[in-house]
Structures are given as structure tokens and as C-alpha cells.
Amino acid sequence: MLALSRKKDEAIIINDDIEITIIEIKGDxxxxxxSAPKSVPIYRKEVYAQILDSNKEAASSVDVKSLNQLFKK
Incomplete structure (x- = not known):
């Protein structure tokens, strides 16, 4: 992991097209x-974890035999 120190209004650039700026610092x-292209999804970590859990749950409830029957038609 790369750790960087930045002050208010300073930024870092990732991969030429993503800019992360420190807007405000209040306590902790x-x-x-x-700023990133619309094609780059950006999530808070806790939201992303919920998305992954939901996807795993949805995938585990799929009946593979029934799905196979759909593709045979």
C-alpha cells in the first residue's frame, strides 16, 4: 500500500484520468x-462489500439445471 500525505486542496492523480482532491479536513x-471518467465505478468500501454479498447470494440461488434447460431450447 502506498501512503501519501496531502493537505487541504492538494490532490493525487491515478492513471492519468483519476484525480482525488482533499476538500476538507474536520477532526478525524x-x-x-x-474526478474520474463515468466508466469508472466509485463506491465506498462498505457499499461495495454489500454489492459483492448481494451478487454472491443471487448467484448461489440459481438452479443450474433449470438454467441449462433454457439454453437447450
Whole structure:
């Protein structure tokens, strides 16, 4: 993991097209501004974990035999 120090209004660039700027620092919270192409999904980590869990749950409830029958037609 790369650890960087930044002050308010300073930024980092990732891969030429993603910019992360420190917008505000209040106590132990940091507000980030993220500028990225629309094709790049951006999630908070806890939201992304919920998405992964939902996808795993949905995939595990699929009846493979029934799905195979659909493709045979």
C-alpha cells in the first residue's frame, strides 16, 4: 500500500484520468473529491462489500439445471 500525505486542496492523480482532491479536513474525517471518467465505478468500501454479498447470494440461488434447460431450447 502506498501512503501519501496531502493537505487541504492538494490532490493525487491515478492513471492519468483519476484525480482525488482533499476538500476538507474536520477532526478525524477527511472529505475527498474524486474526478474520474463515468466508466469508472466509485463506491465506498462498505457499499461495495454489500454489492459483492448481494451478487454472491443471487448467484448461489440459481438452479443450474433449470438454467441449462433454457439454453437447450
Amino acid at each position: 474525517q477527511v472529505k475527498l473529491g474524486i
